[in-house]
Amino acid sequence: VRKSREETLNTRKRIVEVAAEELRAKGIDGAGVADIMSAAGLTQGGFYRHFSSKDQLVAEACDVASKTLSDALRAHSQGKPPHKARQDVISCYLSTSHRDNLSIGCPFAALGGELARADANIREVATEGFLRLTNILAEQAHGSESSRRSEALAATSAMIGALMMARVIKDETLSQEVLQAARDALCR
């Protein structure tokens, strides 16, 4: 049942996209190759026609996930005055809906600890994705280039930590309190 070249590329893309969701929802260890393939409407046997290992897929999925997130956040800042843009990006990232939708959200908040233990290639992809995120905030900050960069690194990692902890906390009131506190601290 060989497929056409175009169809093959579409299949590959679909696997990566589905993997990006499954991995964020269940974790790197929690999402199996068979899970991902079946969520993509395929059987596990075909996996190695597209990827040389699960780690390679994880790297590509992590790349796609961070790009999708950056694009979504940049759309929230596009064509707004700097202060408003920053506020909207932060509010969007630290929202209840982002907290509750693991599978389409920030890969760093979902997988951070696992990424830190992952292989070199995955960590490189993750680092690039993190820098892409920080650039969104850095672009509309004021001050010297280095102070803007520094502030963006701190703000981005603070958002990641706050979203992650809001997900850890079971108590709804406290979870909201963490999101609100982080929004206040970053938009002050």
Next chain:
Amino acid sequence: VRKSREETLNTRKRIVEVAAEELRAKGIDGAGVADIMSAAGLTQGGFYRHFSSKDQLVAEACDVASKTLSDALRAHSQGKPPHKARQDVISCYLSTSHRDNLSIGCPFAALGGELARADANIREVATEGFLRLTNILAEQAHGSESSRRSEALAATSAMIGALMMARVIKDETLSQEVLQAARDALCR
């Protein structure tokens, strides 16, 4: 080879302590019951004399890890003027040595994503541990009780995010930059 009551309690304690290190170093999925038992000088068969499941051990290990961290950080703030205490707690948490010593460090930075997906009991223990951490900063802040609490929640989750991302980033310079940026942002 039955052991005395005292020895049994010591063994149990040792398993939890060893587990707290193994789990932080390898992740919840990455650290197996057999790994942990053998690191404690035992064989895996004896595990269920002490715990009803791996999840129960994870909960207890998470509790111990967060208490150990809180105690260590509080020691850094004890008997110092508020501003200096805060600065020292933050510098200690956001240090290179904390970044490089996963197994004896912050369980939230090491396991955050996995804790968010863990069972209710583990998440409750994690939440208590997080609040214990925030209290260290809240105690020596100024302002109203609610603003101190809010600031402490934001600062603590920001530190967790920064430490975690500093561990994800492979490039040493950039990793240091993240730690420094977070220290600057929080001590300003």
Next chain:
DNA sequence: TGTACATCAGTGAACGCGCGTTCACTGATGTAC
């Protein structure tokens, strides 16, 4: 205090299970003439 017996901490092997990966096979697609 001494003896007989019940308890149970720890061992080591085994359980079923799901993992990542491999492989023989199928049949539509792509290529060569």
Next chain:
DNA sequence: TGTACATCAGTGAACGCGCGTTCACTGATGTAC
């Protein structure tokens, strides 16, 4: 353009492996008299 053949995307079963958990067993500890 048509035909013969090579390629290879996808299937489904199997591989070895390590996981969490169970279990029969051992022998020192704790208990009862």
